Amino acid sequence: MSHRFQRPDRRQIIKGVGAAALAAGIAKPHIVRAQSDTVRFGHLTPLTGFLGPLGEYAQMGVQLAVEEINAGGGVNGKQIELLMEDSVNPATASTKAERYIERDNVACIVGEISSASGLAISQVADRNKVLFVNTGCNSDALRGANCNRYMFHVEACNSQYVKGVGRNFLRNGLIDGKKIYFLTADYAYGHDLSRVGKNFVTEHNGEVAWEDLVPTDATDFSGYILKIRQARPDLIISNLAGNQITNFVKQYAEYGLDFPYGGFGFDTGVAWGAGKGNFGGEWPVIWHHLLDTPGTKAFVEAFTAKYGKPPENQAWGDYVATKILAQAMNETGSTETDALLEFLEGQKELDILKGRPGYFRDWDHQLIQEMYTMTAKPLDEVQDEWDLMVLGAPVPAADEDLTVIAPTREENACSFAS
């Protein structure tokens, strides 16, 4: 070793202490001031791992919403201060939610994509009586067995996805009396989706004749595709998640099989990742940037101006959830949980940038809303890397009740008894 460890001299120590004191002195009044004239929103979402791509859009969505709300005067005359963190996993999500509430004194928590982390956050919210608005967790159980008073769901549940796209499969004669092949992500979300999907298929006289559970770290689907070719199913259903969908869609196109296929769960971002000429099949989607409504047009324009690309459906979820919370605060003139809860439970019609307004159902706090389906756009009409899909008509149709695709009390019982 050429250099010796040097002990810091007295002057350096004094400098260090002085700097620390100065930093603390600057930081402290900032926090005190922040508490008095801003309203804090705590945002959590996974930024790494196989849900990371969606988490990135979630953060973009919530940032844009807060910017717009603040530019319009904030909530009750106060600016919103947005705190954002990577939720990582259920244990970390729980710790960070706890810290948001106890240290940062947030008015509400928004976000999450993983159902397991969402459950952890909802338990913290319940204990501390702070609202948590879920923007990306699909599991039905979160609205049923694990529901709680302080959690609201902007994200649609698996039932809404399955019934949304399932009615199209049914109409196209792909379910009644048919044999169906399930590819299911081998973890909680995939299992829940598969359960709901099987109920739908059997209810409509179809048969799930094959099901392969696919490990979440699988990247090569050729073996599964060969099995499908050997089995000759009438329909292939993907209950896959995240990057699995990208890989499956790419490789299914590679083998050029012509069995009809589609999925019960979906996010637009992973299909964009498959690329031109690879995307195919029919899929459910909660929102799409080509939706022809004034709200969506304004959102897409603002988003594209800020980030240089159109918003993915996850960005919509976090954007809309934040806007709804701000609306609740402004209309009640309060940031108190009880007042907000009462407002949201009032089943008030909310603008969610779709053709029909949505509302939170009072007994399970699910946002009751339109869903859509999408199919591949013919190759010669594709304009850019985000223009791969054609959006179908809204489900349910305009003359139907919005709840026909939502789970019934019998299917997914929830009680807020505390």
Add this chain to the structure above:
Amino acid sequence: MAHALSEEPSPVPIELVFILEQLTNGLLVGVYYLLIALGLSLIFSLGGIVNLAHGGFYAIGAYVMVTVADRLGYPAAFVISPIAVALIGIVVERVFFRKFYRLDPALGLLLTFGIAMVIEQVLRMAFGATPRPFSIPEFLRGQVFVGDFIYSRYRLAILGVAVAAVAGLWYLLQRTPFGRIVRAGIQDPDMVGALGISLKPYLTAVAALGIGLAGLAGGIMAPITGVHPAMGNEILIAAFVVVVIGGLGSFWGVVLAALLVGAVRGLTVYFFPPAAEASMYLLMFLVLLLRPRGLFGERIARLE
């Protein structure tokens, strides 16, 4: 309606041809592992560095492929991406690896783990976390039918590239003066030094070769797998398992292990898909139980 629905999904009919098809497909999948595993094995054998950043270089290869192909077309990108990654490999070897050859292997592990994280995060910052769209080039699209078996034309092309790369590497290591010194260096670096030969340029060349192979693998996998910042993690562990099963320092051991892992995975997909990715660990367990140095693992004096 008297349509009886069976409760249990009926299994795919088990026929020998189907199993055979899975088996050959599995071998093909094994070839992808091979390209990564060979470089990993080479770098470890000569320099003693367990390169946890190897998956990161695989990801860089894929991103270079996507970026260059968008501008100059697939053939140009196919040539440029492995070379670009190999050049990055040279820089990394000169700046970082070199300082760690003589140190505790645990330090090299920490170093390469850090590099892996930096690569992933840089890719995320530069390209975003969402997968980048990329497709098989038009002239390689389509399927080839052999009897009743179906093969993707693109995968057959990959097979050709991989076989050529492996054959070239074998020739380089076994039939050239360069290879003789590298092999001598693996066995006894001090003796090579005593003979007046500096291993330094060879260490650099081997790192460039190994990392370049990872870049090549990333580039050719880009059209059929999701191109995203963490894609390297997906393949790195499999490559390690292949190296361990094959045995350190053994060229053919790694080749055989890669094919074996692919074949076992193919059969597991057929018979019990939930264990498809776990099958290789069971295989590793069994091989190590019977042959603790791996299939063809050589006795390397300085590692004992």
